[in-house]
Amino acid sequence: MKNPEIFEKTYNDYWKKLNAFSYTMTQDKDLAQNIVQEVFIDLWERKDDLTINAIEPYLFRAVKNQVFKHYQNNKFDKTILEDKFEDYIIDNFSSIDPELMDLLHSLLDKLPEKRKEVLLMYKFQDMSIDQIAEELGISKQTVKNQISSALKQLREGLKDLAWLAPIVFFKQNF
Structure with missing residues (x-):
């Protein structure tokens, strides 16, 4: 430098x-x-x-x-x-450090299957809550609850690593 x-x-x-x-x-x-x-x-x-x-x-x-x-x-x-x-956990997904990516994948793998599916549809496929509810045949409120629970679980897993910025950014904006 x-x-x-x-x-x-x-x-x-x-x-x-x-x-x-x-x-x-x-x-x-x-x-x-x-x-x-x-x-x-x-x-x-x-x-x-x-x-x-x-x-x-x-x-x-x-x-x-x-x-x-x-x-x-x-x-x-x-x-x-x-x-x-x-x-601040999932905005710059493509620029994440490989070690952090491995951690994120391991945290995602710990999510219950349906919760993981809903979160991935919402965050990585950019599907709306309405679209997810329709595709999975569940209520919009269930989709919101699943997203909220998944984000909470991931935040808990990342809490100890808050000093490792930047990681991906989960914004709960639904």
């Missing part, structure tokens, strides 16, 4: 993703941008001392830590942020 061109490429490659991630946690556009800026300033200032094996997880972890630090300094209950972070 000592090379200014590499730093600039890293900045350009990750600024948008990190800003979106920071905003997800803070819900404050200016604060989110300031946090990401702080992370990049810190990265540049410590470039001679850092050894980074994987830049993407490092940057996301740094943003998460800066968000927590900001709220700790402002006497904010960080459990709210940890919940939002745990929610």
